[in-house]
Amino acid sequence: MCAAFPFAFAARIVTLTPDVADVVVELGGTKDVVGREMASTNPVLKNVPSIGLFHGLSVEPIAARKPTLVLGSWMAQPASIYANLNRVGIMAVNVAPKEDINGYAVGIRKVGQLIGKSSEANALASRWLSQVKEMPRTGKRYLISYDGRYVSGRGTAADELIRRAGGINAAAAIEGMKPMSREAWLAAKPDIILIAERNQKLVGGIQGLAKRPEIAASPAVKQNKIYFMPSNDLFRFGLNTPQVISKLYKLAQ
Numbered sequence: 001m002c003a004a005f006p007f008a009f010a011a012r013i014v015t016l017t018p019d020v021a022d023v024v025v026e027l028g029g030t031k032d033v034v035g036r037e038m039a040s041t042n043p044v045l046k047n048v049p050s051i052g053l054f055h056g057l058s059v060e061p062i063a064a065r066k067p068t069l070v071l072g073s074w075m076a077q078p079a080s081i082y083a084n085l086n087r088v089g090i091m092a093v094n095v096a097p098k099e100d101i102n103g104y105a106v107g108i109r110k111v112g113q114l115i116g117k118s119s120e121a122n123a124l125a126s127r128w129l130s131q132v133k134e135m136p137r138t139g140k141r142y143l144i145s146y147d148g149r150y151v152s153g154r155g156t157a158a159d160e161l162i163r164r165a166g167g168i169n170a171a172a173a174i175e176g177m178k179p180m181s182r183e184a185w186l187a188a189k190p191d192i193i194l195i196a197e198r199n200q201k202l203v204g205g206i207q208g209l210a211k212r213p214e215i216a217a218s219p220a221v222k223q224n225k226i227y228f229m230p231s232n233d234l235f236r237f238g239l240n241t242p243q244v245i246s247k248l249y250k251l252a253q
Contacts, residue, residue: 016072035065131242135166143190165248185214
């Protein structure tokens with residue numbers, strides 16, 4: 001956040017990422033949102049015009065909404081979108097540059113400062129941090145994949161969710177979100193496999209995954225522990241992260 005930016009209430013807000021959109025809504029800024037990223041599933045924003053997907057943003061659709069403030073997180077790509085918007089005179093702030101739990105809480109507070117809701121944001125961030133507690137260790141190996149190929153390695157939001165849920169990331173040998181070879185899938189021996197819900201048909205559902213040679217012998221298949229969950233729950237932090245952690249922990253029981 002640039003110190004030169006005034007923390008004044010902004011009447012026309014564009015949200016670049018779904019995590020930040022949810023915070024703006026939670027803090028009571030819904031009526032001021034004039035543009036939102038397409039993957040934002042918050043129902044109160046369904047009629048707000050889209051400015052594109054967070055992984056392929058450009059200045060023109062955002063500028064067309066005539067915003068006085070643009071807010072987003074590390075999810076917004078290209079990362080230069082913030083600088084590009086500021087270069088054309090549009091105040092754009094990356095409120096959560098880092099993909100970590102503390103960074104998300106800091107982001108909540110920054111959003112509050114920028115939309116004139118500091119006290120509400122401070123209370124929300126403190127409450128959220130108190131709820132993202134670490135669950136008891138289960139020793140279960142989780143493998144979280146977007147599409148049955150790309151997996152969440154160390155340093156990702158999914159990696160932190162697994163740890164907080166008491167588990168072990170079976171893809172910890174990989175850094176970031178990357179494709180994993182068949183040999184690596186076989187060696188991972190996951191107890192629990194989670195795939196982005198939107199790709200359920202792409203991978204052939206549970207039966208399709210279970211038939212793959214590199215997965216068929218895994219404990220996850222033998223114990224019927226393959227699940228599909230919303231991408232917004234698995235690959236980023238959000239206001240519902242405490243509930244997601246609890247859900248992942250229960251899958252190990």
